[in-house]
Each structure stands twice: as C-alpha cells, then as structure tokens.
Amino acid sequence: MYQRIGVVGLGYVGVTLAAALAAKGYEVHGVDTQPQVRESLRAGRVHVFEPGIEEVFAAHVGRSLLIEEELPSDLDAVVLCVSTPVDETTRRGRLEHLAAAAEAVARRCRPETLVVVRSTVPVGVSRRVVLPPLARAWGQVRLVMAPERTIQGQALRELVDLPQVVGGLDAASLEAGLAFFGGLARELVPVSSLEAAELVKLANNCHTDLIYSFGNELALVAENHQLDPLEVIRAANLNYPRPDLSKPGYVGGGCLSKDPYLMVESAGQRTPLLVNAARQLNEDLPVHVAENVVELIRQTCPRLAGARLAVLGWAYKGWPPTDDMRGTPIATMMPIFRAAGLEVVGHDPMVSGDVIRRYGGEPTSLDKAFGEADAVLVLTDHPDYRSLPVGALLAGTSVKVLFDSWRVLDEGEVRAAGIRYAGIGYRIPKADTTAVTA
Incomplete structure (x- = not known):
C-alpha cells in the first residue's frame, strides 16, 4: 500500500x-530547500554523523533513495521533518518552515497521500497550521x-526498535498512519488525537531535561558543602528501588534545548513552573562552570590574561558520539573565556577544525x-577521552x-602529577589564591 514515500526536510530527523x-x-x-x-x-x-547512515546512502542513493x-x-505518503526552531527573543516556536512544507504538499500531491x-x-x-492548506486543496485529508x-x-536502530506513537486526525487517518509505520517500527502506540501525539514528544523531552536538571541541582548543593556529588548519587542509587538520580552534566542538543520552550508555549496562560526552572538551571550550568574554570586558572597560573586553555569536546555531547553543535556548552562559555583574556585551543574526535574555529577556538591535537x-x-x-592515559x-x-x-x-593520576583537579560540583574557594592575578 505504501511504497513511494516523500521526506520533506533532510536535517537530522x-x-x-x-x-x-x-x-x-x-x-x-x-x-x-538547501x-x-x-x-x-x-x-x-x-x-550529519550517524553510525551506519553512509553505508545506507552508498547502497541506495540514486536508486531507491x-x-x-x-x-x-504520485506519492503514497509524505513525512514533514522540517525544522521548528525557537525564536531567540520570544522563545516561541517558529513555524514558517512547517507552514511552507504543508503548502508545498497541498500543491504537489494528491488527496490520497x-x-x-x-x-x-x-x-x-498539526491541526492549526498543517491541516488548513491540505483541506483547502483536497477537501478530504489523511x-x-x-x-x-x-x-x-542510535537513530537507525531506534527507528525500528522504539515504539512509534501515532495520532490521527480521524479514525481513517490513524488507520493509515499505523499501516505506514507498521512497515518500519516493530511496535506501534496509537493515541486518540494529533494533539496527544504532539504532547507525547514534548513530555518525553521535558521529562529528560527535568531529570538531568535535578542532578545538576544536587551538584550545586554538594558544591556548597564541599561534598562529592557523584558519591552522594552513587550512594542514593545503590540497590534503592526508586528512580535513579542522574549524574550532573551539560544538557544540550537540538531537542532538549528547544522543546521545553514549546511545552511552555503549549501551556497557554499557565506557565509551567518545573519545565521553566529545569531549563533555566541547565542553561546556567555552563556559565557556572566557565566562571569556576576562570577562577581556577586565576589561582594556579602566573597570569590569567594570555593563559592557554585546552578544551576537549566541542559537540554538545560525547556519548553516543556526535558532531552536533546545537546547544553545545562551549557556545555559552566562550564569551566568558574571551572576557578573561584566555587563549582557547580545542579538540574533538567528531568536530572539524573549521567548526572549532567558527566557535572561537584554535584546533589542536590531544x-x-x-x-x-x-x-x-x-x-x-x-x-576517546575516557581511555586517555592521563598520567x-x-x-x-x-x-x-x-x-x-x-x-x-583518573583523578588519582591527575593529583599525583601535582595538578589541581576539579569537576562539576567541586567548590572553588575564591580566597584560595596561589598565584598573581591578572
């Protein structure tokens, strides 16, 4: 039934x-369009970097792709995968790409699509922006x-292995959507409406953002008491039959840095307290770390201005490996490093030297x-960093x-080399100055 498929928007999704x-x-x-x-x-x-995708393109591009x-x-189905970025000023979703894609489908395709x-x-x-141009052009819409x-x-594996949520405009649409995705995903999860499916995605990502933010909140509390947050988290999680606490760390990427704002927009007049607070905390963490790094350099180096800082890892995350720079912490940190007069060099196994330069660093080897x-x-x-012979x-x-x-x-190897070691959740006493400041 479904053989000829259109995919509009060839970004990551x-x-x-x-x-x-x-x-x-x-x-x-x-x-x-690009x-x-x-x-x-x-x-x-x-x-984009994704394990296995180049092999698929090598086998199919120009033939079945x-x-x-x-x-x-004459397409059987069209999937709209265009970007819906958040406006940096209003923090509301920008829907012009989606609206244009819906207009193009209405103009080019047929009612059976x-x-x-x-x-x-x-x-x-989906109902307010995508449906109207289709209904005007076709009347009956699936x-x-x-x-x-x-x-x-993990995308190529998860597209098959993860349950696929599907919500339809009506019963006929839902039946068609389930039939289509039944050829790709092993498990299907029908929901009652377009809106329910939209909220599922926002719920998943906002919950993830919230979980990570609690680990970061805990790290900041531990920092205030000079406690090791990882020790606290390990002890709290060990053989305890409740949800695990997350390790502290940066929370970025194209989804987690955007979707909480779409959830806030969805809430209307009632501003979601948890979603807002979690996103703000996660966005503040890179600033906090950058300021701590500057203070550590001030305390341990003969001078601050002109000191060389090597930054390892410029993509927004290291595992699973990616070259995606959306929501990367270095973007927030670089203005702080520049203001301190630091010379920043960078290394990332996945990110090109040109991209590192674009963000203000000078590429270097390990x-x-x-x-x-x-x-x-x-x-x-x-x-690659986990396995470094750091000593x-x-x-x-x-x-x-x-x-x-x-x-x-290995913290022990770092300290054995006479080098000061710190991480997220380590308190950096401002009075502990052992060097001349800039």
Missing part, C-alpha cells in the same frame, strides 16, 4: 528517517502526527592540548589545573 525507509525497501524521495544539502547527499556525503528539489506528485507531521511542535500546530524520539548515535596548555577543560564524555599525557607538562566535567579521567 529527515535524513535518518529517509535512510531507514530506504533500508526497509521503500522508494524514498528526499526533499530539501542546494548544498541536496548536492552533498546525491554524492553520498551525509552532512532520490534527493530532489520538489516532491513528485497520507501526510505525516514528524517535526516537534507546540500542541495544536493526516497523522508521529513524533521522532530517537537519540543521536598531545599538544596537554603538552602546551596551562589548563585543560574536558567538556564531554567521548570514549602519561600530563607528565612534564605546564598544565596547572584540569577540570573534568563528566569525571571520566
């Missing part, structure tokens, strides 16, 4: 879905909302990062302080 559908045997027509994206994908160069500027007219909203949106947007809930680095820096800041828990790397270096955000390095 769209390109992984297109690959997964092609791997399942569908004929996929991927559409994107010429450079189309050109790259046609050549088999995928612009076609990259096009416009949708063909199943239309799937996969973009994350405030509750009510429309579903089927949120994407994968994690970067050996040089440790060998030529006054201080080292580890921002992600990438596996050997620090031997004979000029490094005075190492801030290990995710506590992935």
Whole structure:
C-alpha cells in the first residue's frame, strides 16, 4: 500500500528517517530547500554523523533513495521533518518552515497521500497550521502526527526498535498512519488525537531535561558543602528501588534545548513552573562552570590574561558520539573565556577544525592540548577521552589545573602529577589564591 514515500526536510530527523525507509525497501524521495544539502547527499556525503547512515546512502542513493528539489506528485505518503526552531527573543516556536512544507504538499500531491507531521511542535500546530492548506486543496485529508524520539548515535536502530506513537486526525487517518509505520517500527502506540501525539514528544523531552536538571541541582548543593556529588548519587542509587538520580552534566542538543520552550508555549496562560526552572538551571550550568574554570586558572597560573586553555569536546555531547553543535556548552562559555583574556585551543574526535574555529577556538591535537596548555577543560564524555592515559599525557607538562566535567579521567593520576583537579560540583574557594592575578 505504501511504497513511494516523500521526506520533506533532510536535517537530522529527515535524513535518518529517509535512510531507514530506504533500508526497509521503500522508494524514498528526499526533499530539501538547501542546494548544498541536496548536492552533498546525491554524492553520498551525509552532512550529519550517524553510525551506519553512509553505508545506507552508498547502497541506495540514486536508486531507491532520490534527493530532489520538489516532491513528485504520485506519492503514497509524505513525512514533514522540517525544522521548528525557537525564536531567540520570544522563545516561541517558529513555524514558517512547517507552514511552507504543508503548502508545498497541498500543491504537489494528491488527496490520497497520507501526510505525516514528524517535526516537534507546540500542541495544536498539526491541526492549526498543517491541516488548513491540505483541506483547502483536497477537501478530504489523511493526516497523522508521529513524533521522532530517537537519540543521536542510535537513530537507525531506534527507528525500528522504539515504539512509534501515532495520532490521527480521524479514525481513517490513524488507520493509515499505523499501516505506514507498521512497515518500519516493530511496535506501534496509537493515541486518540494529533494533539496527544504532539504532547507525547514534548513530555518525553521535558521529562529528560527535568531529570538531568535535578542532578545538576544536587551538584550545586554538594558544591556548597564541599561534598562529592557523584558519591552522594552513587550512594542514593545503590540497590534503592526508586528512580535513579542522574549524574550532573551539560544538557544540550537540538531537542532538549528547544522543546521545553514549546511545552511552555503549549501551556497557554499557565506557565509551567518545573519545565521553566529545569531549563533555566541547565542553561546556567555552563556559565557556572566557565566562571569556576576562570577562577581556577586565576589561582594556579602566573597570569590569567594570555593563559592557554585546552578544551576537549566541542559537540554538545560525547556519548553516543556526535558532531552536533546545537546547544553545545562551549557556545555559552566562550564569551566568558574571551572576557578573561584566555587563549582557547580545542579538540574533538567528531568536530572539524573549521567548526572549532567558527566557535572561537584554535584546533589542536590531544598531545599538544596537554603538552602546551596551562589548563585543560574536558567538556564531554567521548570514549576517546575516557581511555586517555592521563598520567602519561600530563607528565612534564605546564598544565596547572584540569577540570573534568563528566569525571571520566583518573583523578588519582591527575593529583599525583601535582595538578589541581576539579569537576562539576567541586567548590572553588575564591580566597584560595596561589598565584598573581591578572
């Protein structure tokens, strides 16, 4: 029944879905408005990192996976995966890309085409923004909302293994949506409406943001009492039959840094207290850490201005590995480092040197990062950093302080080298000055 599928928007969500559908045997027509994206994908160069996706493109692009500027007219289903960013001033979702995509589908496709909203949106947007142009053009519409809930680095597997939530405009739409996704996902979860499916996605991501924020809140309380937050969390979780506490750490990415604002928008006149507070705390953490790093350098180095800081990990997370810079903590930290006069060099196993330069750092190797820096800041828990022989790397270096955000390095080896060690939740006494300040 469903064989020819259109995917509108070939960012992370769209390109992984297109690959997964092609791997399942569908004929996929991927559409994107950016010429450079189309050109790259046609050549088999995928612009996002995702394990296995380049192999899928190598096997299918130009054959059952076609990259096009416009949708063909005779499609069985079209999936809208366009971006819905949050306006930096109003903190409300920008829906112009979704509205334009809906207009294009109404213009190019036929009433029998199943239309799937996969973009994350405030509750009510599928009905309010996507439905009207389709209804005007076609009269009868088959429309579903089927949120994407994968994690970067596991998307191709999770598109098959995760339960797929589907909400329909009506019973016929829901039946069609379940039939379509039944060819991809192993388990389907029908819900009663478009709006219920929209809220499922926001609920998942806001809950994740909230869980992580509690770990960060706990770390800040522990810091105030000079306690190790990881010791407290390990003891609290060990063999305790209640939900585990999360380790402290940065919370970014394209979803968790955006979706709480879409939840707030969905709440109308009632501002969600928990969602707002959790997002604010998670956004404040990189500022707090950057200020602590500057203070540590002030205390341990002969001078602050001109001191060299090596930052390891520029993507928003290290595990699963990604090159995604959306919501990366370094974007918030760099203005603080620049104001302090620090010279910042950077390394990331996944992020290119050009991107590091774009964010204000100078690319460097791991050996040089440790060998030529006054201080080292580890921002992600990438596996390459977990396995570092940190004692050997620090031997004979000029490094005075190492801030290990995710506590992935051997603290004992760092301290044995005579280097000051700190992490999220470590108190940095302002009076502990052992060097001349800038």
